[in-house]
């Protein structure tokens with residue numbers, strides 16, 4: 001039979017050859033660098049595949065009563081602020097094509113909504129987004145592709161001031177204080193050093209359409225190879241013999 005050239009038709013997670021392992025993409029970068037925009041653009045362009053987004057933010061630990069009283073002394077940019085074990089468990093389940101219940105985090109009250117969760121179903125592509133998704137090697141090693149969104153610090157700070165005052169119920173002084181005391185030092189200590197793990201660094205974030213097009217092309221190729229391998233397992237054996 002003629003070989004399909006790509007997996008452009010809607011793919012399903014399981015076929016006659018058994019379940020497929022999803023393609024996992026990590027998207028990291030400093031606060032307000034445009035990570036969410038980059039993820040949304042990738043999801044939009046991969047509309048013929050099932051893609052889910054899991055935000056590391058959903059795994060912020062809720063504050064204890066004591067911590068909540070002194071929230072201005074709490075460092076939300078340190079790796080310990082996240083429940084990484086739970087994040088890892090969630091990714092591992094999704095990789096095994098199981099659906100998961102992801103917590104919903106409330107940035108205004110610094111806690112998780114205790115009753116509601118977001119159901120995330122098994123998918124062809126899983127995108128993991130967050131400031132510190134490359135920090136823990138166990139999470140990092142589950143990724144097939146790592147993207148770092150690189151946006152100038154002044155642009156990020158300006159966006160953060162706007163976002164935190166408009167959407168997260170903060171006043172400008174507290175945003176600037178938190179930025180100087182925790183956000184910037186943690187960026188230098190943890191986020192920036194994790195940039196070296198990236199496969200692709202995108203300057204200017206969501207404004208960089210060329211970079212996003214290239215990334216989407218690469219993901220499509222990888223998903224296509226995956227499908228071909230499942231449908232015609234022998235094809236790749238023959239090809240690799242020729243390559244040798």
Ligand code: CTP
Pocket residue numbers: 029030031032033034035036037057060076077106107109110111130131183
């Ligand atoms: N944060 C906070 N208060 C909390 C929890 C987190 O101020 N209760 C802040 C942390 O200081 C951290 C930031 O939230 O710097 C992480 O979110 P960020 O990456 O800025 O949000 P995204 O929308 O994912 O960023 P982007 O604009 O890149 O999409």
